Amino acid sequence: MRRILATAALLMTLAACSDAAGNGIATAGGTGSETTTASPANEEKDGRKFAQCMRDNGVEMDDPDPNQPGRVEIRERKGERDKVRQAMEKCRKFLPTPSKEDLEKALEGMQEMAECMRANGVPEFPDPEPDGGGLRLDAGPGTGIDPDSPEFKAAEEKCREHLPERPGRFKDGDR
Template identity: 35%
Template sequence: MRTGFLVVCLPPLLLVTSAACTNAADGKGVASVDGSARPSASQSLSRVDQFLRYSQCMRKEGVPMTDPEVEGDNVRAGTYDKDSVDMRKVAAAEEACKQYRPPRETGPGMALKDELARRFARCMREHGVKKFPDPNPDGPTQTGPEVGQDPQYREARTTCDAQIDAVSASLRPSPS
C-alpha cells in the first residue's frame, strides 16, 4: 500500500517542485494578478550614492553642482554657486532630477535644521528679498528665478548666511 501511494504521489510532487524552482524564460519572474510586477535589479543605494546620482544628473542638466559632502555620518547634497546660475535652469534641472534626490532625513538634528531654514527665510525677507519663500517641509526650499534676480539678493544672502552660521554655532553642543 505504501509503495503504491509513493508511486502515485511522487511524480506529481516532483513535477510541481521542479516547476516552482525554475525561472521563466521571459525574465519577468514575479507573479502578479495583472502581470505588471517586475523584479528589482538594483539594491538600495547609500545616501552618498543617492546624492552622487543627483549631482551627476544636475550637471547633465547644465547646473555645475559639486559632488555630495560627507562629514562623519552627515551627508549633504552637492552645491552650486547660486549667483552664477540661471535659476530657471536650476528649477528645470531639479524637476528633471527629482527621482534621484534622496528622501528627506528625519531625526533629532532635523528640528535644528528646520529652525535655521525658517530663520534664514525670514532674514532674507527682512533684508529686502520679499519673495523669498518659507522652507519646504518635505525638502529644500524651492526658490523661483525671480528670487535670485532680486537686486537685494546677493547682499541679503551674505548677511543672512553670516547670521545663520553664528546662530548655528551657538546652538551646537560644545565638544567635550
C-alpha cells in the first residue's frame, strides 16, 4: 500500500508502502478558513481544478470537501507511483496556495514531527525539504521504516501534535 501526505503548495509528501495490497488514501490539509462556493473563481482555490486534472491524468481522486478548504485526498494503488508522480507534475499548478506564513508554519511543524519521530523509535524518518520539495518517505522492506509497525504507530500518535493545524491523516482505502 502506498500512502501520500500532501500539503497544498508546499506539497509535503509522505509516501509509504507496506506489504499489504490494496489502495491507500492520504489527505492533505491546507490552512484556509473560508468556505467556498461552486464558482469558477473558487474552483482553483478549493482544489477542484487540481482534482479534475489528477483524474484527467489517470489518478483516482474525489473533489475536495468544500467544508475543508485546501484539503485534498489522493488514492494511489499499488504500482501507480509513476502515474501519480507524473500527474502531480502536470497538476501541481492547480493546488490551492497557502500564504508564505502558513507555508513556514507547516514546514516548521513537519520538522518538529520528523525530529519527534526519530526520537521516538523511527530513526530513519527524514527531515522535510525546505525548498518546497516536501517530505518524501519511502517505507517498507529494506528501508528501516515500516508504517505498520507498532513503533511507527506509537511515534506517529505521540508526534502528530507537531503537524500543522490541518495535518494529513492516513486512512485505509477501498479494498
